[in-house]
Amino acid sequence: MLFxxxxxxxxxxxxxxxxxxxxxxxxxxxxxDQYLNIKxxxxxxxxxxxxxxxxxxxxxxxxxxxxxYVQLPxxxxxxxxxxxxxxxxxxxx
Amino acid sequence: xxxxxxxxxxxxxxxxxxxxLDESNGEELMHVQxxxxxxxxxxxxxxxxxxYITSRKLIWLSDVDMAKGYAVDFxxxxxxxxxxxxxxxxxxxxxxxxxxxxxxxxxxxDTESTGVLDLSxxxxxxxxxxxxxxxxxxxxxxxxxxxLNPEPIEEEEEESGHNWVFSADQMDVSGGGEEDADWxxxxxxxxxxxxxxxxxxxxxxxxxxxxxxxxxEDAEEMAHESGTKDH
Amino acid sequence: xSGEEDATVREPLDLIRLSLDERIYVKxxxxxxxxxxxxxxxxxxxxxxxxxxxxxxTVEIDDETYEEIVRTTKRNIQFxxxxxxxxxxxxxxxxxx
Numbered sequence: 001m002l003f004x005x006x007x008x009x010x011x012x013x014x015x016x017x018x019x020x021x022x023x024x025x026x027x028x029x030x031x032x033d034q035y036l037n038i039k040x041x042x043x044x045x046x047x048x049x050x051x052x053x054x055x056x057x058x059x060x061x062x063x064x065x066x067x068x069y070v071q072l073p074x075x076x077x078x079x080x081x082x083x084x085x086x087x088x089x090x091x092x093x
Numbered sequence: 094x095x096x097x098x099x100x101x102x103x104x105x106x107x108x109x110x111x112x113x114l115d116e117s118n119g120e121e122l123m124h125v126q127x128x129x130x131x132x133x134x135x136x137x138x139x140x141x142x143x144x145y146i147t148s149r150k151l152i153w154l155s156d157v158d159m160a161k162g163y164a165v166d167f168x169x170x171x172x173x174x175x176x177x178x179x180x181x182x183x184x185x186x187x188x189x190x191x192x193x194x195x196x197x198x199x200x201x202x203d204t205e206s207t208g209v210l211d212l213s214x215x216x217x218x219x220x221x222x223x224x225x226x227x228x229x230x231x232x233x234x235x236x237x238x239x240x241l242n243p244e245p246i247e248e249e250e251e252e253s254g255h256n257w258v259f260s261a262d263q264m265d266v267s268g269g270g271e272e273d274a275d276w277x278x279x280x281x282x283x284x285x286x287x288x289x290x291x292x293x294x295x296x297x298x299x300x301x302x303x304x305x306x307x308x309x310e311d312a313e314e315m316a317h318e319s320g321t322k323d324h
Numbered sequence: 325x326s327g328e329e330d331a332t333v334r335e336p337l338d339l340i341r342l343s344l345d346e347r348i349y350v351k352x353x354x355x356x357x358x359x360x361x362x363x364x365x366x367x368x369x370x371x372x373x374x375x376x377x378x379x380x381x382t383v384e385i386d387d388e389t390y391e392e393i394v395r396t397t398k399r400n401i402q403f404x405x406x407x408x409x410x411x412x413x414x415x416x417x418x419x420x421x
Contacts, residue, residue, distance in 0.1 A: 002366045002370075003370050003372075018352075020353075021171070021190075035244070036240060058174075058176075060173070062241060063172060064407075065244045066171040068406075068407060068410055069405060069406055071403070073403075079374065079375070082364040083363065083364070084371060086341070088166065
């Protein structure tokens with residue numbers, strides 16, 4: 001649940017979601033669910049040569065299991081908070 | 094599970110032309126959108142049909158050709174989006190990306206050139222409703238249904254009860270008995286400190302321990318403390 | 325050194341817990357490797373890494389000589405969430421004996 005909570009707190013911030021098929025989509029995080037499915041708004045495709053027709057979809061739902069990475073905004077990462085959460089999670093699991 | 098797009102021709106025989114769902118396994122019809130055209134990959138839009146959204150999959154059935162229909166599980170839909178930009182696609186549509194089996198890259202062009210369409214290799218599908226005001230509603234229903242279809246849980250062993258192989262590194266840590274013994278040795282001679290002037294023999298091993306083991310630094314402090322209390 | 329840290333290692337995840345705030349090495353599917361500071365993880369090996377260096381290794385076969393041409397692409401990312409299902413290997417920092 002650590003990352004579900006983490007991403008919920010990140011709603012409204014800009015992230016770049018990189019998929020396992022190498023597509024990278026940048027957008028505002030609109031919502032996330034417990035499976036880490038991700039909804040983005042005002043999206044744009046980073047590598048436009050590869051997927052030109054995806055240039056500007058307004059909103060986008062990305063299945064959690066196809067995500068490889070999410071690039072996080074630097075001010076959206078409180079490392080101390082994360083360390084504590086990770087330790088708590090490790091204890092609980 | 095079938096990955097990717099596939100033919101779907103199982104229509105009810107009652108003349109309604111509705112798809113036959115796997116109701117005994119809990120598949121439910123969530124939404125029906127009439128007058129939806131479909132475009133597979135880079136191909137042209139196919140004649141209008143009806144889109145059936147179930148709790149498991151998308152089914153598109155042609156209104157014209159009763160033998161024509163496609164289906165794709167929500168599990169295979171990597172992403173979906175509302176596309177309204179006329180520059181990217183001529184008509185406002187729901188854009189979907191479909192997960193396909195790997196090792197497809199080389200064959201893709203061959204399929205195109207021979208004119209035989211291999212549905213399992215289609216990576217993109219656009220659904221173009223004649224009423225584009227329905228796009229947001231469709232998007233939301235897609236989201237809802239995608240969330241109904243999380244990845245099947247892998248057959249993992251329970252969290253506890255793993256028979257992990259311990260490395261030598263770990264053995265050190267778990268072999269705490271030895272460590273305790275060290276502490277016993279290092280702490281027991283604390284009372285000796287006061288007498289060390291006279292009994293070099295006992296103080297000597299302590300000095301060596303101090304050099305060899307940093308942990309002893311703490312013990313030494315403790316020793317001083319207890320020593321002070323003693324006096 | 326945080327005093328409350330439970331240093332016992334009962335299973336591999338404990339090793340990862342002890343690597344929090346340290347640089348680790350992560351090997352991923354599709355020939356990707358990451359080096360970065362571990363800031364968070366869960367039991368699925370989802371992770372957040374900081375100051376990440378990603379290395380992608382691709383091998384191409386030369387059409388004429390049939391020799392393998394190995395290329396590596398590097399990039400740096402400040403903070404990265406890594407989904408655990410792509411993780412093959414996690415290696416804690418090397419500790420001096």
